[in-house]
Amino acid sequence: MATCTSIPLAIPKDGSLTKAMIKDIVGTFLTSEWPNVDPETLVVTKKTGYANTNCVVERPNPKGDTHSEPLKVFLKIHGALDGEIEVLKHLVPNKHEEAQLCYDYGQSGLGPKVYGFFQTQDGTFGRVDEFLDARSLEPEDVEDANIRAEVARGHAVFHSMETQLKKNPIQSYYDAVTRELARYHKMNKLKRLANEGGVSMDHLVDYDFVSRLRRVTDRLESIEGKKGWCIHDVQFMNVLVKNSPNQGESKIVLIDFEFVFQNYRAFDIGGHFLQKMFKWFDEENKIANCRPYTEEEKRHFCEEYSKQWNEKTGDSDTGEQVFMESELGFMLAITFEIRNMLCFMDQDGDKDPLNLLGLNKLFEEFVKQYKKLGLGS
Structure with missing residues (x-):
């Protein structure tokens, strides 16, 4: 079930995310190793998106080359509705419904797993998904x-x-x-x-x-x-x-x-x-x-x-x-x-x-x- 988790941080109006903020978001859902990562060691690669901020986030391989949590995740920050979507607002899924759909799709083995769905203090929605080598x-x-x-x-x-x-x-x-x-x-x-x-x-x-x-x-x-x-x-x-x-x-x-x-x-x-x-x-x-x-x-x-x-x-x-x-x-x-x-x-x-x-x-x-x-x- 894609339960919405409240995260106590606010995303700046320009959409920029610090590495510390990204670590805190991912660490909310991957709670064993990610919370202990030094945020400055993260490699964050932004992906092109029309209305959303999409990032691939990678942490260093821990010493001993063993890890229980993924080294890479996909972070999606939803943007505001634009005019193209607004006219179809009565038809398209809301962000919680979309997250549930992605969760179900991932659980079926057809798509990436959803690690977490969240909302920040400023009302922004986002997801942390499995990173696919694709x-x-x-x-x-x-x-x-x-x-x-x-x-x-x-x-x-x-x-x-x-x-x-x-x-x-x-x-x-x-x-x-x-x-x-x-x-x-x-x-x-x-x-x-x-x-x-x-x-x-x-x-x-x-x-x-x-x-x-x-x-x-x-x-x-x-x-x-x-x-x-x-x-x-x-x-x-x-x-x-x-x-x-x-x-x-x-x-x-x-x-x-x-x-x-x-x-x-x-x-x-x-x-x-x-x-x-x-x-x-x-x-x-x-x-x-x-x-x-x-x-x-x-x-x-x-x-x-x-x-x-x-x-x-x-x-x-x-x-x-x-x-x-x-x-x-x-x-x-x-x-x-x-x-x-x-x-x-x-x-x-x-x-x-x-x-x-x-x-x-x-x-x-x-x-x-x-x-x-x-x-x-």
């Missing part, structure tokens, strides 16, 4: 059939898992996202910012995503698209590849559950196919320098997914059924990304040309897929 999934990795199959099975298990989260109607999400897309439709501010960034986005801003998104969900309903616990933020950085997995253990780990709620499973599957084309944290180009998923690879993914889904649920879905759903889910995932990026532009005045080019690429993929599936007729 790297982020790269777009080229899924061209390996074995890795691709493991990612497919990992998503099928997550989508079908039992959780303590409330099952909100999926229409609640589509009501929220269509309201937002309608608000940005034909917004002159967005056109101006794009032009100032040297990239025209007029066609995207003037495009009626709302009516087209409704056609996509109507089609999913007509083919009885299945629903499950979707992660939504399925960029490749949120899939880890273990460097040295144990015998019989999955090489793939899914992480980052801030956006988990009920949706069409097609959202995450199509989103995974979409994300092979992008590297959002690259400083030189947001569009990945590799080929997209081929249809053959997509069908292989969907076949592996359906087998795992059926094993977990007792259903008898075919790979073809999952593939048909994923073709529609591809567009659901695009509208999620576009909505988030337009929100960022509107709130923060973003006109980074790399982001703008990424947005136009998303738009191009939506239009192409919508036409391919004959949804405009």
Whole structure:
């Protein structure tokens, strides 16, 4: 059970943490050796995070080379809700629910263990997790059939898992996202910012995503698209590849559950196919320098997914059924990304040309897929 522990310290408003503070946080949960560590001997490596502070914390190997507690842990400090999450606040898990979900996922052996969940005096939430010897999934990795199959099975298990989260109607999400897309439709501010960034986005801003998104969900309903616990933020950085997995253990780990709620499973599957084309944290180009998923690879993914889904649920879905759903889910995932990026532009005045080019690429993929599936007729 992920019980929230109060920790008697306050994190500065700039988010900076001293090594002494980090030692005290970790030592609250790992109580044998970590409390005796000299904080100045800690090696703290900050990891890139969009809204959160993520750190890998390593202590020296004790004398005699024996230790009962891990030498490395992963520390996550949750940031405040931003505009992207705020509009979905009624759907996404609160920090305690997210911690419980991560705890359950870790206890199942599928993900990192949660050592502790805490709140500081200033109201900040955070977690201390097991550090995994792993790297982020790269777009080229899924061209390996074995890795691709493991990612497919990992998503099928997550989508079908039992959780303590409330099952909100999926229409609640589509009501929220269509309201937002309608608000940005034909917004002159967005056109101006794009032009100032040297990239025209007029066609995207003037495009009626709302009516087209409704056609996509109507089609999913007509083919009885299945629903499950979707992660939504399925960029490749949120899939880890273990460097040295144990015998019989999955090489793939899914992480980052801030956006988990009920949706069409097609959202995450199509989103995974979409994300092979992008590297959002690259400083030189947001569009990945590799080929997209081929249809053959997509069908292989969907076949592996359906087998795992059926094993977990007792259903008898075919790979073809999952593939048909994923073709529609591809567009659901695009509208999620576009909505988030337009929100960022509107709130923060973003006109980074790399982001703008990424947005136009998303738009191009939506239009192409919508036409391919004959949804405009």
